[in-house]
Amino acid sequence: MTTSRREVLLGAGGAALGAAAMWGLGTLEAIAPEDVGRARISCHGAHQAGIATPPQGFLALTAFDLTEGTDVEGARRLLRLWTEDIERLTTGEPTITDTEPELAQLPASLTITVGFGPGFYDKLGLRRPSWLKQLPPYPIDQLDEAFVGGDIALQVCSNDPITTAHAARVMAKEATVYATPRWSQYGSRNAPGVTTATMRNHFGQLDGTRNPDPAEEPNLIFRDDGTSSMVVRRIHMNLDTWDELDLPARDIVLGRRQSTGAPLTGEKEFDEPDMAAKNSIGFPVIDVAAHIRRARTDDGSQRILRRPYNYVDLPRAGQISNVGLVFIAFQADLEHQYLPLQAQLAELDLLNQWTTPIGSAVFAIPRGFRPGEILGEAELAVAAQSDR
Amino acid sequence: MTTSRREVLLGAGGAALGAAAMWGLGTLEAIAPEDVGRARISCHGAHQAGIATPPQGFLALTAFDLTEGTDVEGARRLLRLWTEDIERLTTGEPTITDTEPELAQLPASLTITVGFGPGFYDKLGLRRPSWLKQLPPYPIDQLDEAFVGGDIALQVCSNDPITTAHAARVMAKEATVYATPRWSQYGSRNAPGVTTATMRNHFGQLDGTRNPDPAEEPNLIFRDDGTSSMVVRRIHMNLDTWDELDLPARDIVLGRRQSTGAPLTGEKEFDEPDMAAKNSIGFPVIDVAAHIRRARTDDGSQRILRRPYNYVDLPRAGQISNVGLVFIAFQADLEHQYLPLQAQLAELDLLNQWTTPIGSAVFAIPRGFRPGEILGEAELAVAAQSDR
Numbered sequence: 001m002t003t004s005r006r007e008v009l010l011g012a013g014g015a016a017l018g019a020a021a022m023w024g025l026g027t028l029e030a031i032a033p034e035d036v037g038r039a040r041i042s043c044h045g046a047h048q049a050g051i052a053t054p055p056q057g058f059l060a061l062t063a064f065d066l067t068e069g070t071d072v073e074g075a076r077r078l079l080r081l082w083t084e085d086i087e088r089l090t091t092g093e094p095t096i097t098d099t100e101p102e103l104a105q106l107p108a109s110l111t112i113t114v115g116f117g118p119g120f121y122d123k124l125g126l127r128r129p130s131w132l133k134q135l136p137p138y139p140i141d142q143l144d145e146a147f148v149g150g151d152i153a154l155q156v157c158s159n160d161p162i163t164t165a166h167a168a169r170v171m172a173k174e175a176t177v178y179a180t181p182r183w184s185q186y187g188s189r190n191a192p193g194v195t196t197a198t199m200r201n202h203f204g205q206l207d208g209t210r211n212p213d214p215a216e217e218p219n220l221i222f223r224d225d226g227t228s229s230m231v232v233r234r235i236h237m238n239l240d241t242w243d244e245l246d247l248p249a250r251d252i253v254l255g256r257r258q259s260t261g262a263p264l265t266g267e268k269e270f271d272e273p274d275m276a277a278k279n280s281i282g283f284p285v286i287d288v289a290a291h292i293r294r295a296r297t298d299d300g301s302q303r304i305l306r307r308p309y310n311y312v313d314l315p316r317a318g319q320i321s322n323v324g325l326v327f328i329a330f331q332a333d334l335e336h337q338y339l340p341l342q343a344q345l346a347e348l349d350l351l352n353q354w355t356t357p358i359g360s361a362v363f364a365i366p367r368g369f370r371p372g373e374i375l376g377e378a379e380l381a382v383a384a385q386s387d388r
Numbered sequence: 389m390t391t392s393r394r395e396v397l398l399g400a401g402g403a404a405l406g407a408a409a410m411w412g413l414g415t416l417e418a419i420a421p422e423d424v425g426r427a428r429i430s431c432h433g434a435h436q437a438g439i440a441t442p443p444q445g446f447l448a449l450t451a452f453d454l455t456e457g458t459d460v461e462g463a464r465r466l467l468r469l470w471t472e473d474i475e476r477l478t479t480g481e482p483t484i485t486d487t488e489p490e491l492a493q494l495p496a497s498l499t500i501t502v503g504f505g506p507g508f509y510d511k512l513g514l515r516r517p518s519w520l521k522q523l524p525p526y527p528i529d530q531l532d533e534a535f536v537g538g539d540i541a542l543q544v545c546s547n548d549p550i551t552t553a554h555a556a557r558v559m560a561k562e563a564t565v566y567a568t569p570r571w572s573q574y575g576s577r578n579a580p581g582v583t584t585a586t587m588r589n590h591f592g593q594l595d596g597t598r599n600p601d602p603a604e605e606p607n608l609i610f611r612d613d614g615t616s617s618m619v620v621r622r623i624h625m626n627l628d629t630w631d632e633l634d635l636p637a638r639d640i641v642l643g644r645r646q647s648t649g650a651p652l653t654g655e656k657e658f659d660e661p662d663m664a665a666k667n668s669i670g671f672p673v674i675d676v677a678a679h680i681r682r683a684r685t686d687d688g689s690q691r692i693l694r695r696p697y698n699y700v701d702l703p704r705a706g707q708i709s710n711v712g713l714v715f716i717a718f719q720a721d722l723e724h725q726y727l728p729l730q731a732q733l734a735e736l737d738l739l740n741q742w743t744t745p746i747g748s749a750v751f752a753i754p755r756g757f758r759p760g761e762i763l764g765e766a767e768l769a770v771a772a773q774s775d776r
Contacts, residue, residue, distance in 0.1 A: 036581030057549075057579055060700075099631045100592030102647060108582055146705065161445075161576035162588060165700050165711065169627065172708045184703050188549035191445055191579045193424030194496055200550060204488030239557065243487045259490060312448075312553050314701070315572050317534065320560045323553065 036159050036192045037106035043090040045368040046226045048375070050113035051305070051330050052214030055199075056157040059187040059309040059326060060168035061232065063150025063361060064179035065119065072124050076380055078178040079114075082154075082171060083375045086112045089167045097174065103166035108159040108192075110167055114375055115153035115230045115363025123151065127382040131335045132364050135231070138346035140357060147234045147359025150182045155230075155328070159192045183359070185234060187309025187326040198261065198269065201310055202237050202323045203354070205254060206261035208306050209269055210296070220337070221305050221330050226367025229334040231304075231342075233327040234311075234359025240320065242354045253350040255290030263292065291351040294344055304331040304338055324358075334362065424547050424580045425494035431478040433756040434614045436763070438501035439693070439718050440602030443587075444545040447575040447697040447714060448556035449620065451538025451749060452567035453507065460512050464768055466566040467502075470542075470559060471763045474500045477555045485562065491554035496547040496580075498555055502763055503541035503618045503751025511539065515770040519723045520752050523619070526734035528745060535622045535747025538570045543618075543716070547580045571747070573622060575697025575714040586649065586657065589698055590625050590711045591742070593642060594649035596694050597657055598684070608725070609693050609718050614755025617722040619692075619730075621715040622699075622747030628708065630742045641738040643678030651680065679739040682732055692719040692726055712746075722750065 041049050066075070085095045090110050094101030121128030134149060156168040172181055189199045198206040212220045222228050242250075251257050255264055255273065263273035264285050273292055277285040286293050296302075306329050313322040331337040345352070366376040431437050454463070473483045478498050482489030509516030522537060540563075544556040560569055577587045586594040600608045610616050630638075639645050643652055643661065651661035652673050661680055665673040674681050684691075694717050701710040719725040733740070754764040 034581065034583055036579065037583045099633075099635075100590075100646075102588055102592045103590075106578075106582055108579070160579045160582045161700070162578065162590070162698060163582075165590065165698075165709070169709045173631070176708075180706055181703060181708055182705060184709075186700055186702070190494075190550065191424065191496070191548045192581050193422065194494055194548045194551075194580075195422055195425045200490055202488075202491075202550070202553065204490045243561070245487075247487075258488075310550060310553075312549070312574055314574070315569060317570060318568055320564075320569055321553070321557045321572070 037108050038092075039109045039159070040091055040107050041109050041111050043086045043112065044370050047222050047228070047368045048113045048365060049090070049368070050111035050155055050157055051228060051307070051365070052218065052221060053111055055189055055307050056109050056111070056159045057189050057191050058158055058161050058164040060156045060164045060184065061326060061328070062154045062168055062172055062184045063117070063182045064152040064154065064172075064175060065182045066123050066151045066179050067177065070123075070178045072126070072380055074178050075124055076374070076377070078175055079376045079380070080374050081174050082114065083369060083373070085171050085174060086375065089170070095170050095174065098170055100166060103162055106160060106163055108163045110156070110158040110163055112167065112171070113155040113365065115155070115365045116376065116379060117149060117151045117153065117361065117363050119149070119151035121384070125384050126379060127384050129364055131229070132362065134362055135342065135360050138342070138357070140346050140352050141360065142356050142358055143360055144358045147183050147185070148361060150361050150363075152179055153230060153232070153361065153363040185232070185311065185326045185359070187311045189309055201308070201325055202239060203242055204258050206256070206269060207308055207325070209261050210303070211306055212303050214305065219332060220301070220303055221332055223332045228330050228332060228365040229338070230363045230365050231329045231334070231338055232359065232361045232363070233357050234324065235327050236324040236356045236358050238354045238356070239323060252287050253291060255286040255292035287350065289348050289350045291349050294349040295341060297340060297344070302337050302340055304329045304341065330365070425496050426480075427497045427547070428479055428495050429497050429499050431474045431500065432758055435610050435616070435756045436501045436753060437478070437756070438499035438543055438545055439616060439695070439753065440606065440609060441499055443577055443695050444497050444499070444547045445577050445579050446546055446549050446552040448544045448552045448572065449714060449716070450542045450556055450560060450572045451505070451570045452540040452542065452560075452563060453570045454511050454539045454567050455565065458511075458566045460514070460768055462566050463512055464762070464765070466563055467764045467768070468762050469562050470502065471757060471761075473559050473562060474763065477558070483558050483562065486558055488554060491550055494548060494551055496551045498544070498546040498551055500555060500559070501543040501753065503543070503753045504764065504767060505537060505539045505541065505749065505751050507537070507539040509767075509772070513772050514767060515772050517752050519617070520750060522750055523730065523748050526730070526745070528734050528740050529748065530744050530746055531748055532746045535571050535573070536749060538749050538751075540567055541618065541620070541749070541751040573620070573699065573714045573747070575699045577697055589696070589713055590627060591630055592646050594644070594657060595696055595713070597649050598691070599694055600691050602693065607720060608689070608691055609720055611720045616718050616720060616753040617726070618751045618753050619717045619722070619726055620747065620749045620751070621745050622712065623715050624712040624744045624746050626742045626744070627711060640675050641679060643674040643680035675738065677736050677738045679737050682737040683729060685728060685732070690725050690728055692717045692729065718753070
């Protein structure tokens with residue numbers, strides 16, 4: 001399995017070893033000191049890069065609103081500009097208008113992924129996919145409008161912080177006439193070369209253990225036409241109250257051991273949890289409200305690809321830290337895969353006591369593009385009325 | 389020079405190759421995929437680690453105020469706790485009270501550096517070094533009180549974002565009874581393995597070209613007793629107006645080429661600028677107000693060790709980005725080295741038009757400690773009255 005996955009990733013995208021290692025492939029080849037900086041992931045293909053490609057260390061995710069007066073022609077110009085920007089930046093070339101071209105020289109496995117929110121279709125008079133709308137309100141939500149919605153999403157990921165910040169900035173500058181930033185979120189995973197293990201979040205938990213393998217189950221992530229859907233949730237993590245819990249209590253909340261990630265019914269991280277197992281006095285070993293029980297259904301097709309990043313905000317005076325997770329999930333079918341899981345978790349999950357969703361957005365992800373094509377042009381081609 | 393510097397660094401601190409490469413040593417040895425995570429820098433020595441040791445990729449810098457009622461005994465207890473924390477965390481051991489011990493397992497060249505602000509001495513009735521006070525007000529300053537001053541500084545640096553955040557958090561938690569966070573600043577340089585070149589800031593400029601070599605000129609950085617001084621300036625960088633400048637104009641502002649870092653009178657980054665050179669019509673090649681001219685004096689002993697980090701703040705709605713530099717400088721003699729340079733730059737520097745200091749703090753840096761010693765205990769031993 002490891003081999004096939006790696007072959008596919010390297011074959012499809014030319015992902016560098018350092019990056020490939022980050023899906024937990026345990027690559028053992030040594031890397032030269034500058035390999036991380038020079039590594040490239042192809043932006044071309046049936047799917048956009050930045051979804052099934054291994055998650056890089058750093059994220060800059062920006063949501064834009066279309067400016068008033070931007071029509072389909074304007075959107076096409078923006079997407080034409082961005083397509084060229086993506087082709088350049090991911091190969092270490094500055095954009096044509098780049099005023100800090102030096103910051104583009106090391107792509108560091110840069111990927112740039114574009115999504116469209118409901119407003120993109122509605123404002124432009126395009127046919128909006130019927131599933132594409134903001135998530136329903138959940139009782140757990142305490143949404144800050146500053147992190148909700150958006151007409152366009154621009155997900156920039158690379159293995160270097162300044163490469164990431166620069167690429168996000170130049171593309172936002174190019175968009176100025178057509179779209180205005182609504183919110184930005186920054187995050188990080190482990191830095192390159194630190195570990196090949198599953199990422200840990202600020203609670204100390206391994207995050208992503210049960211992710212589908214994009215090479216083995218691509219249909220969980222992409223539709224046949226190469227499109228996908230993206231959910232962004234900004235989840236504040238209350239470390240102060242979490243730290244009052246001892247380790248055994250934490251393990252009950254999660255249903256896994258914080259230390260190893262193993263389910264409470266198993267020994268190792270990737271052991272399949274036994275949801276039916278009872279302890280000596282007849283109670284479930286994995287609590288009925290444990291996070292791992294509530295985060296799954298019996299339907300194996302109801303899984304999602306998590307690609308989250310830890311965030312660190314500036315604390316307020318007197319506050320020790322102000323942290324959380326930029327939860328990002330991709331799935332082929334939002335209604336069938338994501339919504340049931342989210343509803344189930346919002347209804348009951350021990351972990352909810354320490355986490356608070358403060359941002360929420362949903363985007364349709366256009367298929368990938370080939371040289372000469374414009375990213376997202378299929379979406380621009382179908383007017384709303386053609387659906388009536 | 390390269391060899392001697394590297395030998396000293398590796399000899400003194402056991403710095404990993406990945407880290408050593410970040411002072412621009414051009415190390416060519418390959419690194420194994422997890423070497424960055426496992427690398428350690430010793431916390432023991434004549435000087436505190438995190439100053440002359442190569443700058444790691446990530447910074448969490450917190451300033452604390454002593455809580456009311458904290459006396460010298462309380463401060464000693466805090467420093468005893470912190471000394472043990474530092475010894476543990478820098479070797480990949482969690483602290484005794486650590487509730488996320490998994491996040492301590494990969495030190496990733498972690499260093500933790502402690503400094504004392506003026507209030508530390510005054511509130512505890514200790515003898516404050518005569519030079520230790522906040523910087524004078526400069527006409528360029530637009531200080532936000534949220535980033536000014538502090539009784540204690542805790543500089544946490546490592547090559548992994550989550551290691552850095554975790555170490556900063558556990559030490560702040562341990563301090564709770566004795567000291568309260570006043571401000572935190574986070575930053576990053578290039579990620580490990582990306583490049584061995586001098587760091588670039590958000591303007592695209594190489595930052596640190598003229599840094600003294602800590603191994604060759606330690607007396608610029610440390611006093612004979614192993615102490616030092618630390619200046620923290622939070623410098624907002626106005627990218628929107630900077631981006632209106634074309635590259636030739638930028639080169640004039642800096643006195644160096646943005647592309648290569650070479651002075652306008654030279655060819656390569658490390659060429660010595662010729663401040664007297666005139667162009668064909670008799671004007672100085674390096675402008676009289678160029679940053680590199682104003683950032684130096686004729687006195688070679690008036691140099692400082694810059695160890696800055698780029699910061700990326702959440703932009704406000706409609707804003708493309710909100711970035712700057714956590715400027716950190718170490719020098720043996722604040723009054724002789726730092727203050728003249730800062731006064732000269734504040735008086736005239738073309739770059740000032742695009743940069744705004746929004747935070748400022750000064751700390752005395754205690755000498756390093758050996759196993760069995762407590763960090764900062766020398767400072768606690770001298771009461772203020774003994775100076776009278």
